[in-house]
Amino acid sequence: MEGATAKGVLSHLSLLEVxxxxxxxxPQQSSRAKELKARREALMTQRDQLxxxxxxxxxxxxxxxSMDKQHxxxxxxxxxxxxxxxxxxxxxxxxAQLKDLLYAHHIIGGYNVIKTRQxxxxxxxxxxxxxxxxxxxxxxxxxxxxxxxxxxxxxxxxIPLNRLAEQNNMQKDMRMFLDTLNQHLNAFAGRKQQLKxxxxxxxxVEVMESNALCSILVMMFTVPREKTPVLCTLDYTDHTRCLxxxxxxDCEDKELSHSPEWKKNCSLLQQTPVHKALxxxxxxxxxx
Amino acid sequence: xxxxxxxxxxxxxxxxxTQMLRTTLDKWGRLTVAQQQSMDFTQPKWALTEQLLSMxxxxxxxxxxxxxxxxxxxxxxxxxxxWYAFQLMDPEDDAHSVELTQFKEQFKCHLSELVRHVxxxxxxxxxxxVWIRIAWGDSxxxxxxxxxxxxxxxxxxxxxxxxxxxxxxxxxLYQALVLATRYQAIKDANLSGRKLTDIRDLLxxxxxxxxxxxxxxxxxxxxxxxxxxxxxxxxxKSAENRLQMACEAFGEGMLPQLQSAVYKLETKFRDPTxxxxxxxxxxxxxxxxxxxxxxxxxxxxCASSGISSTPVTPLLSSIPLKGRNYFVITDNVPGxxxxxxxxxx
Numbered sequence: 001m002e003g004a005t006a007k008g009v010l011s012h013l014s015l016l017e018v019x020x021x022x023x024x025x026x027p028q029q030s031s032r033a034k035e036l037k038a039r040r041e042a043l044m045t046q047r048d049q050l051x052x053x054x055x056x057x058x059x060x061x062x063x064x065x066s067m068d069k070q071h072x073x074x075x076x077x078x079x080x081x082x083x084x085x086x087x088x089x090x091x092x093x094x095x096a097q098l099k100d101l102l103y104a105h106h107i108i109g110g111y112n113v114i115k116t117r118q119x120x121x122x123x124x125x126x127x128x129x130x131x132x133x134x135x136x137x138x139x140x141x142x143x144x145x146x147x148x149x150x151x152x153x154x155x156x157x158x159i160p161l162n163r164l165a166e167q168n169n170m171q172k173d174m175r176m177f178l179d180t181l182n183q184h185l186n187a188f189a190g191r192k193q194q195l196k197x198x199x200x201x202x203x204x205v206e207v208m209e210s211n212a213l214c215s216i217l218v219m220m221f222t223v224p225r226e227k228t229p230v231l232c233t234l235d236y237t238d239h240t241r242c243l244x245x246x247x248x249x250d251c252e253d254k255e256l257s258h259s260p261e262w263k264k265n266c267s268l269l270q271q272t273p274v275h276k277a278l279x280x281x282x283x284x285x286x287x288x
Numbered sequence: 289x290x291x292x293x294x295x296x297x298x299x300x301x302x303x304x305x306t307q308m309l310r311t312t313l314d315k316w317g318r319l320t321v322a323q324q325q326s327m328d329f330t331q332p333k334w335a336l337t338e339q340l341l342s343m344x345x346x347x348x349x350x351x352x353x354x355x356x357x358x359x360x361x362x363x364x365x366x367x368x369x370x371w372y373a374f375q376l377m378d379p380e381d382d383a384h385s386v387e388l389t390q391f392k393e394q395f396k397c398h399l400s401e402l403v404r405h406v407x408x409x410x411x412x413x414x415x416x417x418v419w420i421r422i423a424w425g426d427s428x429x430x431x432x433x434x435x436x437x438x439x440x441x442x443x444x445x446x447x448x449x450x451x452x453x454x455x456x457x458x459x460x461l462y463q464a465l466v467l468a469t470r471y472q473a474i475k476d477a478n479l480s481g482r483k484l485t486d487i488r489d490l491l492x493x494x495x496x497x498x499x500x501x502x503x504x505x506x507x508x509x510x511x512x513x514x515x516x517x518x519x520x521x522x523x524x525k526s527a528e529n530r531l532q533m534a535c536e537a538f539g540e541g542m543l544p545q546l547q548s549a550v551y552k553l554e555t556k557f558r559d560p561t562x563x564x565x566x567x568x569x570x571x572x573x574x575x576x577x578x579x580x581x582x583x584x585x586x587x588x589x590c591a592s593s594g595i596s597s598t599p600v601t602p603l604l605s606s607i608p609l610k611g612r613n614y615f616v617i618t619d620n621v622p623g624x625x626x627x628x629x630x631x632x633x
Contacts, residue, residue: 123500139497211388
């Protein structure tokens with residue numbers, strides 16, 4: 001590793017050592033002239049190489065520009081060079097285009113996949129977000145050989161990773177597996193965020209029960225005037241959604257849950273995220 | 289007030305350090321305001337104990353109340369004693385929808401069926417953890433409150449953390465847990481430590497892990513030592529590589545504190561210079577134990593400073609990866625992937 005860097009005291013010392021050794025084997029007089037000639041040759045080949053690279057890049061840019069304008073499946077008849085060269089250039093242009101597409105995908109919050117361990121593994125990053133705010137990023141490190149296998153991850157244990165991998169046939173359809181996992185993670189992040197908002201913004205509402213997966217939420221409301229407590233249970237049985245599948249009210253006053261106001265509240269809680277629903281309920285004067 | 293209760297209270301007050309006594313008693317909330325104010329915490333412990341004993345007579349507190357106080361203290365100070373992790377296996381279909389009341393009822397019910405006299409207290413903590421205090425009795429004697437077992441479980445996760453459990457009580461606890469959580473089996477997770485919060489963080493992956501990424505987040509901080517521009521670090525690149533590999537193996541920031549890692553070797557002796565030992569058929573039994581106040585931090589530093597070679601050997605990186613600190617190494621497998629059912633605790 002030290003030999004690869006052109007800087008540093010030790011590498012310079014080793015360079016001098018090599019030079020001293022080589023100087024011992026060569027005759028002194030013609031060595032200087034020969035050295036300079038060799039150096040000139042090397043510089044000339046380098047210059048030719050660089051020139052060729054610049055030319056390739058220029059062609060590539062032209063090709064990229066034409067590719068971006070056209071539909072990718074259309075035939076391109078503009079480049080009129082010999083077939084091998086243009087094929088290669090087209091491949092390089094397509095490669096650059098795909099890289100940019102991947103970067104754009106990453107910026108809008110898609111998965112980020114990179115190769116690790118010289119192609120023997122890969123690492124997938126799944127970003128979660130709720131209401132336009134980025135939350136946690138989860139990662140999966142996978143081995144590609146001998147079989148596709150998850151080796152390391154930071155996904156919490158209440159997300160059933162192995163079950164999802166089996167059900168979605170991770171070996172054959174990686175995309176499906178990642179999409180489902182992404183759904184679960186984003187829904188979990190969303191529910192967790194909602195719980196956080198309820199605790200922070202609605203201090204008059206007491207959170208009686210919640211769990212690590214945020215799949216159940218039990219809150220205590222207080223009805224104004226009579227000050228009767230109402231126990232509200234939200235069940236999120238579909239773990240891929242941020243909204244509850246079941247809303248239930250418990251109250252001493254048996255009539256309350258059948259009243260039209262509270263029936264409205266029931267459907268409100270099923271259709272709007274809980275922290276927003278509570279704001280509406282407060283405005284309507286249903287809860288303190 | 290009988291002797292056993294007196295002893296229980298005395299033991300408890302002796303256990304709680306004086307500076308925590310006030311907050312614990314406040315949280316308990318069973319003293320009147322006047323009594324709270326009358327307690328002088330600069331007094332020696334025996335004096336405080338006497339005061340509380342007299343209050344106990346006054347209020348007619350029972351063992352139930354005192355165990356309540358004990359539980360409050362233990363929940364607030366969980367990093368004492370030795371905690372062992374267990375893992376539930378093979379969930380039934382409805383394991384994911386087990387909710388708190390159901391779990392509580394089922395657990396109490398099943399354990400009472402298994403043990404004649406048992407006292408179970410359950411409490412839900414704010415971080416979604418369910419705390420269970422079990423005082424074991426048998427057909428002849430009532431529950432022994434001086435040696436309770438504490439169990440911590442997070443619903444919808446397969447992990448259970450236990451302290452102060454004897455081998456006789458273990459199968460009974462196992463049975464009750466398996467039935468109450470709707471799983472099919474439970475096994476030793478081979479992870480133990482003094483700090484409950486840390487072994488829990490390790491298993492629930494609540495610490496900062498490092499993954500290879502093309503676009504590191506803008507807030508990613510490393511140990512950027514601000515150096516003099518005239519000083520050049522000769523092996524800067526290799527040091528950075530080592531640090532990266534150490535971070536990927538163990539994590540970043542505050543690592544969960546483990547106190548030890550034990551490797552039980554059942555491999556054959558291999559040394560070409562020692563014929564006598566190498567010729568033996570049986571494996572060379574040996575136990576290697578690493579101890580530290582913060583084991584993962586020490587191992588990470590070994591790797592990043594170059595004392596141990598990088599990439600980090602799977603024997604060491606398995607500790608955070610598999611979440612265990614007890615391994616049995618046999619010849620058949622190259623890494624520490626074999627497990628045993630009766631580890632030395």
